[in-house]
Amino acid sequence: MRFRQRGGNLGLLLLLSQIIQVGFDNIPPVTLITMALNVYLFLSPIKPLLDVCISVHETWNRKDWKRLFYSPFHHADDWHLYFNMVSMLYKGIKLExxxxxxxxxxxxxxxSIVIGVVYLVLEKLLEELMEDHSYKMQCAVGFSGVLFALKVVNNHYNPGxxxxxxxxxxQGQYACWAELIAIHLIAPGSSFVGHLSGILVGLLYTKxxxxxxxxxxxxxVSSSASSRRQVRFNNRGYSGHYDFSYFGYDDASNYRTNYTGGMTEEEQLEAAIRGAPGHGRRPYPFGNQGQLSEEEMRQKRIYRFAR
Known part of the structure; x- marks a missing residue:
């Protein structure tokens, strides 16, 4: 959304009222953190709006790529913030x-990043096709583009x-397009291209x-992280892999089955709770090892290492 002069904080009060009405406990964590970040940056912006808004001239031509990260989380005024965060609240509750x-x-x-890139590409194309250099100067901020993308994703998961x-x-599949036109008619200062970029990114995700x-x-990234953990494990002098045959099991699945008694993670958690102090049952089936004498256990260890 193109920025306007910042007004009072009535929008913030209404947003707080909405959050209290829904209940903090009913808001998923990432949704709540995202809203908190937007509110915080509204109250304490990283830079003035003119220095964080995204445009072809400032971002593309001048290579100020930091604006791609800053612009979605800054808002023109408290009403801009209010409408975006209320929308984020209910979309997050459904999607997260x-x-x-x-x-x-x-x-x-x-x-957040891809929508900014698509926005720049569209504005650049409009500048070239329309031969109008004003397109490269249009500067936008706000979370609206991301919200349009989330609406496309939400409608994809809720067909009909x-x-x-x-x-x-x-109909849900056409709602984002209807909203795009309606918002542009009601609020001419809104960024049509920014909202359109959100819809296109949502479609890139769903279709x-x-x-x-x-x-x-x-x-x-997950594979790379696993490899790094294994390298660190190797550097400590271990192979990084358990030799399950050493424990008398042919493979990992047999090891897990024997060790956990074939229980799922949820069942293991319940068993662990039952095995806590105050409960009479042990969390895992260890057989009769607790009944062996010290001499019998020593003989078993000698036998195991002699194999």
Whole structure:
């Protein structure tokens, strides 16, 4: 959204009222943290809006790429912040539990950057096609683009849903387009290209290659992290792999089955709770080892190492 003069803080008070009405305990963690970050940067911005807004001239031509990170989390005024954060509140409540906290955080991070890139590309194309240099000077801030992308994703996960735009029922798959036009008509100062960029990124995620690319990157990072952990393990003088045959098991699955008694993680947790002080049961089935004498246990160890 193109920035306007900052007003009072009535929008902040209404936002707080909405959050209290919903209840802090009912807001997923990443959603709450994202809202808190936006509010904090509204009250204590990193830089003045003119120095964080995204535009072809400032970001592309002058290579000020930091604006890609700053612009989504700064807002023009308290009403701009209020409407965006209320939208974020209800979209986060729907989406975050469905796709998982970590993936939701990953999605927000990627969307924030990619939408800025798409915005720059579209403004650059408009400048060239329309031969109008004013497009490169249009500077925008706000979380609206990300919210449009989230709306596309939410509608994708809820096919056949109905949304209301200006009081009129609209099928979910078309709601984002109807909102794009409605917001532009109601608030001419809003960034049409910024909102359109959010829709396009949402479509890239639901119907294009963006989700697959994100999964590949996530897998690569996960594999790299696992490799680093194994290297650190090796540097401590260990192989990094347990020799399950050493314990009398042919493979890892047999080891886990015998050690945990075939229990799932949830069942192990319940068993662990039952085995806590005040409960009479042990968390894992260790057989009759607790009944062996010291001499019998010593003989078993000698026999094991002599094999």
């Amino acid at each position: 539990p469905r796709i998982g906290t970590r993936w939701f955080a990953y999605m927000l991070s990627v969307f 849903s109905i949304s209301y735009v200006l009081g009129f029922p609209v 294009g290659p963006l989700k697959n690319l994100m999964e590949v990157c996530a897998d690569a």
